[in-house]
Amino acid sequence: MSGKISSIQHASVLLGYEALGEIVTAAGAESILNGKLPGYGYESKDLWMHSLAVAFGSKIIANIKNPALAGEAHTAGLIHDVGKIILDGYILNKKEEIESFLEKEEKTFFDAEVQFFGFDHARIASEVCRKWKFPEGINSAIKYHHQPSAANESELAYILHMADYIATLSGVGYDSDDYLYELEPGTMDHLGLTQETVSDIVLQVTEAVSKVAV
Ligand SMILES: [Fe+2]
Ligand SMILES: [Fe+2]
Numbered sequence: 001m002s003g004k005i006s007s008i009q010h011a012s013v014l015l016g017y018e019a020l021g022e023i024v025t026a027a028g029a030e031s032i033l034n035g036k037l038p039g040y041g042y043e044s045k046d047l048w049m050h051s052l053a054v055a056f057g058s059k060i061i062a063n064i065k066n067p068a069l070a071g072e073a074h075t076a077g078l079i080h081d082v083g084k085i086i087l088d089g090y091i092l093n094k095k096e097e098i099e100s101f102l103e104k105e106e107k108t109f110f111d112a113e114v115q116f117f118g119f120d121h122a123r124i125a126s127e128v129c130r131k132w133k134f135p136e137g138i139n140s141a142i143k144y145h146h147q148p149s150a151a152n153e154s155e156l157a158y159i160l161h162m163a164d165y166i167a168t169l170s171g172v173g174y175d176s177d178d179y180l181y182e183l184e185p186g187t188m189d190h191l192g193l194t195q196e197t198v199s200d201i202v203l204q205v206t207e208a209v210s211k212v213a214v
Helices: 008-015 017-033 046-065 067-079 083-093 095-103 109-117 121-131 136-143 155-170 187-191 195-212
Strands: none
Touching: 017 046, 017 067, 046 067, 046 155, 046 195, 067 121, 067 136, 067 155, 083 095, 083 109, 083 121, 095 109, 121 136, 136 155, 155 187, 155 195
């Protein structure tokens, strides 16, 4: 409808307030997340595509498990890895040391963050979200998106973790620890998801991303 929508009010009537909010959030997030991250080895758009996949996956899981969380799940998914943007320069500064650390058996970028800086990208992302005055539920879910059992029974943390794992299965975008990504034991039971449902969500995520990303 290019040229036919003349005001935000008109757009919100046509799209619905929630959908408009998602589009605005995504447009803002894209400008932050679409660049290269040479420390982590991301080409431009890699992190953005991964973030879109996690946003769609989180929303789909929330709609199955607890539809009231769908909006927060989408937002949390979009920005869950924003901490990597802040850490990337520091990782680049220690590239040689970190590369030799990663070469040791089963070491991931996540392990390297903790080892070299004493905290991980999820912790940084939650601090950024706190500064941006995001709701506490989102901050906490993002902080524990790699260890949802530590999130004090946060359903959103489990949703985010599951969607992050599903994004790695979908092959959309790229997450630096893709091939070593492990789902925390109990996550699928916690969310009441079967292997069949997960396979179906993988397909839905791939399709949803292909519709919005070129
Ligand atoms: Fe992450
Ligand atoms: Fe991620």
